[in-house]
Amino acid sequence: MKTLRIIGARCGERYVRDGFFVAAPIPGEACTTLDIGDGYLHPGLVETHIHLDKACILERCQLQAGTLAEAIAQTRLAKAGFTEQDVYQRGAAVLEQAIVQGTMHMRTHVELDPQIGLIGFNAIRRLQADYAWAITLELCVFPQEGLLDNPGTEALLCAALEQGAEVLGGCPYMDRDPAAQIRRLFELAVHYDRDLDLHLDFDLDPAGMTVPEVIRCTEIHGWGGRVTIGHVTKLSALPLAHLREIGQALAVAGVQVTCLPSTDLFLTGRDQFHNKPRGLAPLEQLHKCGVTCSISTNNLGNPFTPYGDASLVRQANLFANVSQLGTEVQLQRCLDWVSNESARLLRLTDYGLEPGCRADFLVFEAPTPGAVVARISAPLMGFKAGRQTFERRLPQICRPD
Known part of the structure; x- marks a missing residue:
């Protein structure tokens, strides 16, 4: 050449x-x-959190309340009809959108549970190989329907990790004991030597926050720099002084944070009409505390997020607008949160x-x-x-x- x-x-x-x-x-x-x-x-853009397996299914769902609970329930119903080829085709459509929007690295979360089995995982593995010429795809397998309260799920997670899934994910709020799921996921991550990426604290009530348990487990297991928490919209409901305390603890422990603007704005705050909260993870303040942060897409064309064009630049702009960031330095930081900082979050060693x-x-x-x-x-x-x-x-x- x-x-x-x-x-x-x-x-x-x-x-x-x-x-x-x-x-x-x-x-x-x-x-x-x-x-x-x-x-x-x-450098090419870096998508740190997306769900290719359940993209583009909105026409199969009934969208009425627009809540997180409805999105999970409607996706569960739609998932019953998923086939490997169906997941492959929908995922390929999103990948091709992402490619022309400049995304060259992507971590996709893949649901595993006894209902779907390894159907989604097998489809995304095929996409990983078929689109490697344009995008580097990393698979994060996770228990969307719960882990401890959903027998058979852990065996599927272990099977996928043994077959090469690069990252282990979690959804602690789907189990009756979220902290117990967090502890078990850390044990599995250490056993399989995998990074962790958790859906966490996804509402606007500061009560019941599980971030401290993630920080504690990260420090106990020495997993700093290998743990990411996504959504964490509870952080937006904290007073600034408390937020700074948590931000500093996250930075010291080496826990990273991903904000998902489209989904978080669409699903949260629906119980309020006036003075509706913005409800996004406050990356600007977390960055000042030394936390590695990223902005990502999460979902396209499903009950979690009915729209989207796979543009990370658009997500960065949306975050900047809602978070009232407008200086050149702030806007450049928003671009870093879909590129340079996202690359650090994924531990890409040859990026730039x-x-x-x-x-x-x-x-x-x-x-x-x-x-x-x-x-x-x-x-x-x-x-x-x-x-x-x-x-x-x-x-x-x-x-x-």
Whole structure:
């Protein structure tokens, strides 16, 4: 493969060979040149939390109350009709949307329970292999329907982990004893040497918060940097002083936080009409405490989130808007929460634009990183391991003669 030379007004000169950024071309070697002009060069986006297996099923569900309980119940009914090919086709449709929106790394949560068995897991494993040319897919298997109160689920989780699932997930609020599920998941994670990613504290009542138990277990097992908690909307209901205490404890323990704006805004706060709460994990304050954070999509086209186009930039913009973040520094941080910080959360060791990093990169038409988020700029083109995976042409105004 020839060396690719990237030139642009903002990026200077960069070189790609054998799928990685290199410091310089081989002397005397002819290079292929990519001139991005005034474009902004950025590493590929990183989706840390999505559910491919239950995407695009809204037409199979009855959406009335719009609550979390209804979403779980309606998805359970729809799941009874899932086949491996059905999951594959719906997942592929979302992956292709994500690819053209610039996502190049993705952690997808996959439900396992006695009803669905390994159907979803087997389908997503096929997608993992078939789309590896454009996106690196990581599977997080988890018990959406409960673990301790749902016999047979743990055996399925263990089977999937033994077959190569990279991450173990959890949903503690689905068991009568959430703390017991958390403790058991940590035991399994240590046994199988897997990172943990938990759906946690998903309402706006600060009572019954399980974050402290996750922090405690992380410290006991030495799992710092390997534990992520998603949703944690209870944190948005805390006074600032209490939030800072928890944020500092999360940072010290090495527990990371993912906010899921579309889903969390759609499902929470439905019991209030006036002064409706925003209900998003307060990433800006958590970041100031030293917590690694990310923004992610969660669901598309199902009772948890009826809409979406798999654009992480749109999710970053939504979070910035609701959280009232508007400076260049704040908007750039929102972009980091779907790229650089998300890569840290997934422990990607070869992420970035420097020599030695994998050549997964995008070109945006934007003057600054913050402008990418402010304008919801779609990437113009993307390259995975130095190979172009998509291109989007700019629209043209058709003026009258």
